[in-house]
Amino acid sequence: MTTGQKDARRWLALAVLLAGGFLPPLDFFIVNVALPSIHDSLGAGAAALQLVVSGYAASYGVFLITGGRLGDLYGRKRCFLVGMASFSLASLGCGIAPSPPALVAARVIQGAAAALLQPQVLGSIRALFEDERELARALSFYGIMMGMAAAIGQFGGGALIQWNPAGLGWRTVFLLTLPVCATALALGLTVVPETGGGTRVRLDLGGAGLISLALAGIVVPLSVGREQGWPPWVFAALAAVPFLAAAFLWYEARLGRTGGMPLVDLALLRIPSFRRGVLVAALFFFTTCFYLLFGLYQQEGRGVPPLQTGLAIVPYGLGLFAGPLLTAPLVRLRDRLLAIGMGIQVFFYVTVGVLVARGSSPAAVSAAVFLAGLGQGIAFPRLFATVLGDVPASQGGVAAGIANSAMQVGAAVSVAIIGSLFFIVLDGQGGERAYAHAFAIAQWTLSTGLFAAMVIAIPPRRRSNVA
DSSP states (O other), X not given: OOHHHHHHXXXXXXXXXXXXXXXXXHHHHHTGGGHHHHHHHHXXXXXXXXXXXXXXXXXXXXXXXXXXXXXXXXXXXXXXXXHHHHHHHHHHHHHTOOSHHHHHHHHHHHHHHHHHHHHHHHHHHHHHOOSHHHHHHHHHHHHHHHHHHHHHHHHHHHHHHHHOGGGOGGGHHHHTTHHHHHHHHHHHHHHSXXXXXXXXXXXXXXXXXXXXXXXXXXXXXXXXXXXXXXXXHHHHHHHHHHHHHHHHHHHHHHHHHTTOOOSSOGGGGGOHHHHHHHHHHHHHTTHHHHHHHHHHIIIIISOOOHHHHHHXXXXXXXXXXXXXXXXXXXXXXXXGHHHHHHHXXXXXXXXXXXXXXXTOOHHHHHHHHHHHHHHHHHHHHHHHHHHHTTSOGGGHHHHHXXXXXXXXXXXXXXXXXXXXXXXXXXXXXXXHHHHHHHHHHHHHHHHHHHHHHHHHHSOOOOOOOOO
């Protein structure tokens, strides 16, 4: 095979990986606009509807690090295909679920499958593209994919519910992903090369158990606590997290000293760019709250139907798509694009809150939403480049798992805290003005978290050697 053929094959493999990686974030967002239909069809109560969302998010967030390490140890292609097949079966289970408990169970399984699938995408990209420019370009495509999944999820869910093909209603949001799953599986078998894996490898079960418990102690209470009225077990679980994290670090250090294979090589935490990128990633995914609350404001506050609610978020998706394309030629600014993009995003997040609070025209709001998406689109690829740039390719999977776990923790924290603030400000009131006021307060609070991330994202000055 010639060098040109190998190069073309790598980019084709990237397309297949991105098609698979598109599905987990898509499924997180697409179900939100389907919840009223699930309530009407299955008679699901508020608690069950909350679990349809949080069950997926919790199992996804809990198992991401373990999923990434499995790819490093046993082969990323193998884990990508197993994860894709499991995700497909779980999606089918969601689509044919006869009752709320069956749907919740299928969603939990779907989240765990996504946790095995998603880290292999970033881990494979890190292994396939060793050249810095090629890696930056590949991560730009990854950033576009992640952003478009969020936007298309919101719009596609509303469109499918309104279209209602074959009278399937909400079930179409799960069943129509199956052809994509089947195509990615078939192409993945032949196109995606194997990276990772080795001989005489063994998964660190103790470390996997401890880190999964620590992540569960954060994600699960914050995902379901508000709907349950913040019962005592929520605070007990959160209080246990520092002890579980300390036990995990002690166990991993001990295992490394005795010649074992720890789940996370603690040397990763000594890489400055990796530490900074993971912290920024956690704060960066406060953006999840924007998607949820903007949709809630549109549907419940303005009384907009699902399809129009989805259309309202499309400008954000267009900005996410345009951002990486516009900044691709700016090689000299590459190290600063993360902070620059987040600065644009913060400014227009605040602007969106101001415009909604003032009752400005939908056109003005859409323009600000587009520019906020543009800022995120500029920043997103550089976030992953910051996380993975100095990480050895052999540990790309677990590094991707840590970064994605940080994002899920950030999402859970933002939805729990800022979502609760939204409902406190709303105080049971109805009407567009009440929802607009609550959204604006929540949006400005969210922007402070993103501002902190922007400050952390500013690259440190390089010390010049003075003769």
